[in-house]
Amino acid sequence: MLQFVMLLLLPINSLDAHFPKPCTTDEALKTRTCCPEWEDSPCGVRAGRGECVSYNVSENANYVDYREQWPFHFYYSLCRCHGNFDGFDCGQCKHGFKGHHCNISYMTERKEIHSLTKEEKTKFFNYLEFSKTRISNKYSILTSNDTSKESTLKFINASLYDVYIWMHYYATKPLKGTGRNVAHQGPAFPFWHRMFLLSFEREVREMTNDDSFFIPYWNWTKSDHCDICNNDYFGESNATGLISDKSQFSKWKTICDKDNDSLGIICIQALKETSILRNPGGDPTYNTLPTSGDVQRTIEVSNYDMADYNRSVKHSFRNTLEGFDIPQDFRKLNSAMHNLVHNYFNGTMSDIPTSVNDPIFMVHHSFVDKYV
Numbered sequence: 001m002l003q004f005v006m007l008l009l010l011p012i013n014s015l016d017a018h019f020p021k022p023c024t025t026d027e028a029l030k031t032r033t034c035c036p037e038w039e040d041s042p043c044g045v046r047a048g049r050g051e052c053v054s055y056n057v058s059e060n061a062n063y064v065d066y067r068e069q070w071p072f073h074f075y076y077s078l079c080r081c082h083g084n085f086d087g088f089d090c091g092q093c094k095h096g097f098k099g100h101h102c103n104i105s106y107m108t109e110r111k112e113i114h115s116l117t118k119e120e121k122t123k124f125f126n127y128l129e130f131s132k133t134r135i136s137n138k139y140s141i142l143t144s145n146d147t148s149k150e151s152t153l154k155f156i157n158a159s160l161y162d163v164y165i166w167m168h169y170y171a172t173k174p175l176k177g178t179g180r181n182v183a184h185q186g187p188a189f190p191f192w193h194r195m196f197l198l199s200f201e202r203e204v205r206e207m208t209n210d211d212s213f214f215i216p217y218w219n220w221t222k223s224d225h226c227d228i229c230n231n232d233y234f235g236e237s238n239a240t241g242l243i244s245d246k247s248q249f250s251k252w253k254t255i256c257d258k259d260n261d262s263l264g265i266i267c268i269q270a271l272k273e274t275s276i277l278r279n280p281g282g283d284p285t286y287n288t289l290p291t292s293g294d295v296q297r298t299i300e301v302s303n304y305d306m307a308d309y310n311r312s313v314k315h316s317f318r319n320t321l322e323g324f325d326i327p328q329d330f331r332k333l334n335s336a337m338h339n340l341v342h343n344y345f346n347g348t349m350s351d352i353p354t355s356v357n358d359p360i361f362m363v364h365h366s367f368v369d370k371y372v
């Protein structure tokens, strides 16, 4: 099962699972080349940042789902970046580096969301809003009503935030013919999400030209109910599940959430019509949040992961953190830890593939990342 771990970690670290706009032109798709220019040369080769490399992709590659061997279904030539350079055109720095030469190492400390200063908090929510409302000039999202035909694959514009919703959804849709996916229910779970958060932070920093941006974490063990579901943070909601119109998030529309997997659809519901729904604690089988005891029990599991590397494995740190290894206690819950937090919201957050539609996802996963 280890091939699932590798899926999004191929040598092409410069192309995350998104589609750079310059690689969605007919020409790029026809020549299967994704080597965009950085300062007038492909992959910034003249500046010594990287080079365009052609991979020998076997014609009879033996895969069941075209997302395997990412991104070779689409491209054979890709940028390989040198040193600390990174990004689809080698125009970015690897995580943890900045500066024109990407040789200044730096660190940003993620804080608990309640300990942000007034300025940090305002900035966080303003930048989220910015990322949701401004169309990305770098990335497109893929949509199709029928993935068996290349002719129905279509790239459309999306905001940066929507690109990240799409990415998580795209990686989490089960691989054809299996119940599995590359981002969950296996050893990659913590690291896939770590890269996701780092990548989103880097894009927001670039978009806002502000290196200090970080995703705060929400310590959900501090309370047995959602203490950020108020209009000071992510918005309060009533029995309808709708968020109060006093919150900026009442206007956020969800994407990709109406798909029917059996038809091989990718995000045809990219038209924004549906609002975020949240009914915290509304489902009696998931009506509380994990406790600090649960966290303690999780970090005491010493085996990172083991056979069968799936959601059934017992005494695995990864599976305990993810929340499939459920403690048998008085709470009689149907999930634990990470999963329980998703289920607790009884709405947009509860559908894992599209859960990024609710921005609580970000602060939730920032806390999950703290224990990895």
Ligand SMILES: *[C@@H]1O[C@H](CO)[C@@H](O)[C@H](O)[C@H]1NC(C)=O
Binding pocket: 053, 054, 055, 056
């Ligand atoms: C692809 O195959 C050719 C011929 O076998 C070889 O010369 C070339 O180095 C290979 N390229 C890569 C990137 O492996």
Ligand SMILES: *[C@@H]1O[C@H](CO)[C@@H](O)[C@H](O)[C@H]1NC(C)=O
Binding pocket: 101, 103, 104
């Ligand atoms: C970064 O690289 C540039 C160019 O090679 C060099 O001038 C500079 O001193 C380096 N800075 C650090 C912090 O290493």
Ligand SMILES: *[C@@H]1O[C@H](CO)[C@@H](O)[C@H](O)[C@H]1NC(C)=O
Binding pocket: 135, 136, 137, 157
């Ligand atoms: C997508 O955005 C680009 C600018 O990044 C614009 O030129 C193009 O017209 C947009 N396409 C559609 C279909 O809106």
Ligand SMILES: *[C@@H]1O[C@H](CO)[C@@H](O)[C@H](O)[C@H]1NC(C)=O
Binding pocket: 145, 146, 152
């Ligand atoms: C998918 O969309 C194409 C073009 O819009 C259309 O011709 C085709 O009938 C659609 N297929 C399905 C299964 O809905």
Ligand SMILES: *[C@@H]1O[C@H](CO)[C@@H](O)[C@H](O)[C@H]1NC(C)=O
Binding pocket: 112, 219, 221, 222, 292, 370
């Ligand atoms: C989370 O909250 C618990 C309970 O208040 C506290 O013991 C713990 O130190 C906090 N952890 C972090 C990382 O903030």
Ligand SMILES: *[C@@H]1O[C@H](CO)[C@@H](O)[C@H](O)[C@H]1NC(C)=O
Binding pocket: 238, 239, 240, 242, 243, 244, 245
């Ligand atoms: C619930 O909240 C929504 C959004 O603020 C509002 O439109 C609706 O009238 C409210 N419904 C009830 C029953 O309070």
Ligand SMILES: *[C@@H]1O[C@H](CO)[C@@H](O)[C@H](O)[C@H]1NC(C)=O
Binding pocket: 260, 261, 262, 263
């Ligand atoms: C998905 O599509 C299949 C085939 O048309 C249909 O049988 C099934 O009921 C649909 N499921 C949902 C949840 O709409």
Ligand SMILES: *[C@@H]1O[C@H](CO)[C@@H](O)[C@H](O)[C@H]1NC(C)=O
Binding pocket: 179, 308, 310, 311, 312
């Ligand atoms: C986990 O893997 C084992 C061994 O392959 C299998 O028996 C079990 O059904 C799997 N669990 C799930 C939920 O797929």
Ligand SMILES: *[C@@H]1O[C@H](CO)[C@@H](O)[C@H](O)[C@H]1NC(C)=O
Binding pocket: 282, 283, 284, 345, 346, 347, 348, 350
């Ligand atoms: C919310 O909880 C109810 C049970 O109270 C359940 O039937 C429903 O499926 C849940 N909805 C979501 C989106 O989780």
